[in-house]
Amino acid sequence: MVIIGHPWIESSRFYKVFSEEDIKKSEVDDIVLLEPLVNSVELAKYCQSNDIPYAVTVNTLNEAIFCNALDANFMICEEDDACIIQPIAQEYLFDTKVLVLVHDEKDIAKIARSGIDGVIFAEAIC
Numbered sequence: 001m002v003i004i005g006h007p008w009i010e011s012s013r014f015y016k017v018f019s020e021e022d023i024k025k026s027e028v029d030d031i032v033l034l035e036p037l038v039n040s041v042e043l044a045k046y047c048q049s050n051d052i053p054y055a056v057t058v059n060t061l062n063e064a065i066f067c068n069a070l071d072a073n074f075m076i077c078e079e080d081d082a083c084i085i086q087p088i089a090q091e092y093l094f095d096t097k098v099l100v101l102v103h104d105e106k107d108i109a110k111i112a113r114s115g116i117d118g119v120i121f122a123e124a125i126c
Contacts, residue, residue, distance in 0.1 A: 002097055002118025005125075006105065014055055014076075014125045020046055031055050031073060033125060037063045044070045055099070061085055068096040074120075076101055082116045089117070 004011040015030040017023050023032055023046065032047055034040035035057035047054040048071045055074035056067045064085040067075045076099045077085060086098050097117040102108065111119050 001108075001112050001116075002099065003108065004099065004118065005121030005123045011124060012053075014074075014120065016125065017043065019043070023047065023052060033057070033076075037067060041070075044072065047072075058085070061088060064089070064094075064096075064098070068092075068094040072096045074099050076120060079111065079114070079116075082111075083114055086114070086116050090115075 003009050012029050012031045014033040015026045016033045017026065020043065023043065026032055032052055032054040034043050034054060037044065037056045037058060044054065044056065053073045055076055056072050058064045058067055058075045058077045059081060061084055064075055074097050079100050082098050082100045089098055099118045099120045100111050100116055101122060102111065102119045103122055108119055
């Protein structure tokens, strides 16, 4: 299970961006965060063509499928959406990891029991 943003585990920060200029301002070890995909497809393509690691917030299975097709490293979604997306991601061997945004470490076990790829704490996002 991937755990991002917990104080015990070193991880990259997820850096929200809204333009190519924002992407260029990100640090080398940042994961660029795009949201939502419908408004950031061109930025996703930019990241894809320049081998820039990135994540996208997703709300639907369709968005998740496109997110994987655009080579996103991570997709971040609500737990209910993740429970729908994760089985499809496993069936089709998505390279994109499914993450659920959590605010308390008590949520980790619940997410793990659901078979979701991982969690991201809000503190990892800036």
